[in-house]
Amino acid sequence: MKWLILIQGFRIFVEILFVMSVSEGLLHAEVTIEGYNYDMIFGITAVVVGLTYLAKRLSDKFVLLWNYLGLIVLASVIFVFMSSIYLPELYGYETTPAPLEFTKYPYILVAGYLMPLAVFIHVLSIVKYYQEK
Numbered sequence: 001m002k003w004l005i006l007i008q009g010f011r012i013f014v015e016i017l018f019v020m021s022v023s024e025g026l027l028h029a030e031v032t033i034e035g036y037n038y039d040m041i042f043g044i045t046a047v048v049v050g051l052t053y054l055a056k057r058l059s060d061k062f063v064l065l066w067n068y069l070g071l072i073v074l075a076s077v078i079f080v081f082m083s084s085i086y087l088p089e090l091y092g093y094e095t096t097p098a099p100l101e102f103t104k105y106p107y108i109l110v111a112g113y114l115m116p117l118a119v120f121i122h123v124l125s126i127v128k129y130y131q132e133k
Contacts, residue, residue, distance in 0.1 A: 001063060004125045006050035008070065011043030014114055017106065026101055028084065030091045036080045042073045060129060067125045074119055081111075 018037065021027040033040045049066055052058050085096050101107070 001060075001125055001128055002050055002054045004121050004128070005046055005053055005063065005066075008046035008118065008121060009043055009050070010114070011039050011046065011118060013043075014110055015040035015043060017110070021102070021107070026099055026107075028091065028093070031080055031084060035091075037077050039073055039077050042070055046070075060132075064126065064129045067122045067129075070122045071119065074115065074122070078115070 015033060015037070018027060018032045019034075022029050022032050022034070029035050031037050045066070049058065049063065053063055083090050084093075088094065088096050
């Protein structure tokens with residue numbers, strides 16, 4: 001289970017991609033850590049929790065709670081992205097702030113591969129926990 005935790009650190013790089021996209025004008029700041037997306041913090045905790053769990057200083061129940069919290073964070077990120085596309089008024093925009101470029105490589109990998117991968121890893125960790133108990 002320790003490797004399933006550590007691999008979640010890839011989410012740091014996804015959030016760096018979002019921050020770079022904001023600086024290029026592709027996305028609005030609400031979808032980054034400056035706004036309502038706290039996934040980068042969770043990616044950092046993945047490294048910390050993974051290494052601490054590897055050193056056997058965390059309980060399995062804590063890691064289970066961490067995985068459930070990760071699913072909640074991912075659900076909030078999905079909400080922020082979807083609401084910014086379909087309800088831009090929530091963020092003070094008149095039109096959708098996501099341009100057509102966001103549907104191309106490498107951004108399409110986020111919604112098509114990386115987000116489902118993060119969800120899958122959390123679910124796999126939770127299932128693994130219950131199978132071991």
